[in-house]
Amino acid sequence: MRAVRVRRAAALTVAGLALALPVTGCGAGRPTVIVVEEGLPAAEVPASDADTGPARKGQQVVPPQKGRPQQAPERLLVAQEDLPDHKVTPEAHDSVPGSVDRPECLELAHAVSGYLPAGRTGWAKAAVVAVASALPDDAPEGQKRAAALDAASSTVTVVTLGSYAGDAARGHFAELQTAGRACEGGYTATAGGESVTVTRVVPHAASGGDEALAYTVEAERDGEPYQTELMVVRKGGTLVNFHADRLSGEAQLAAPAIEAQVRRLG
Template sequence: MGTRIAGTARRIVMTAAAAALTAGLATGCEGDDKAEGDAKKPVKESASVTPSEAPPSNGVPPEASDAPVPPASEQPSTGKTLTKAELTQAALVTGDVPNYVVTPMQGGEEPGTEKADKPDCQPLAAVINGAPEPAASATLYRTVVDKREEGNERQTVVTVILTSHTAGSADAVLKSVGTAVEACAEGFTTHGGDGGASTYSEVKKLPTQKVGDDAIAYQVTGAMDGSKMPLVFHVVRRGATVATFYTANFIDAQTPEIPVALVQKQSAKLP
């Protein structure tokens, strides 16, 4: 059996693939050997390079690239611990960022339960589970796709997870993730309740957008059928709310990109 993706990461990937299929993609999603059976053609959640940089063979027209994004203007945060209803009001919606369609995440919002073999790496496993630690008082999931790339196997698909925390806990999320990125550079393994394991060979920090009160971007390199599978996370804190952006590359080993405009706009919408 090949290395599998951690439970919730796989679920998020499958959900994103389903959203892409709804938009017109003709490719399938590769799942867990144990849970999904025969592997299908893998689907990539997000473009590894911006459309303007990609080779002509990728099928993305040059005009599909985003215009340069100036730094977003943010008012001081209220620091309020938001309810689920307030997170919904603060979440990205279709029309907030031109060309991107936002929908509730399909397939449920039950977080994963994977545990890292190294305690220092548990904050990274928690983010992969879709449940940053310390635990949130309210959580909201959204899926964002680039409608210009409909029908393209490299269609940009980003999962956005908003979590509301009590005083000081949101700051602790960012600090623990930052420490874990440094401590787990050589990788780690997670184990789930089903007895399966997911191995991540590398963790590295990426250039981070200066948004919110604190932010960090990093890549966790997993594997699927022996091939490297980069997972990219951009975690932003604004007041007592944390916004986690997630995307992955199932086509090759290049680092996928999370559109800057999505990060900036979502951060600016948080009170």
């Protein structure tokens, strides 16, 4: 397994940059497999129905990845047992993609918001937050207040995983690489009536899975500058998006969350 490496950069609040609004059930359906019946077009069915459905009727069940079995996304997603020093919370809400003033930047803007491209055969998501060490009972009140404020605005590393059939994941990764190169000078993104001006996109060396990329995205909202971190890893037909989110202060991706997730991919 390849090691994971991503260069760090200081980050400020990313609440506006993420441009992600919760939508119940969007993209969170059960993982599927491709079902092929002679003389009929291919169809997708829930993976949990594969043993009791078409396969038992003499049809051929073909995994989406060129003959390789594909695990359900929930089994590939980082879990609490992988990160004892963090709180891992599964999420059932997908991000809402916004619009951009430069069409060539759309895939990058979507990735910054944690949105994975359409066409997924399965989807899973979790939020990872570091658990602060407990203070002693006799700690000064000022220290306790500072710890409480820090906990209230803790950086959240949002991990979104999607499975794709065939070479779709490879194609989406290539599109994101192209968008990153084209949009290093920035763009303006809008979602939910709020606009954010991205002033610079800085690529960083990253490794993991079959291929990986990482960016620091610098932006302004209401005249206030801030920045966040983004990393995307592809392993076979699976894409994993990591982005940092925080209400205030610095926002950096949690390296333990990235490492644990890449180990899950195998």
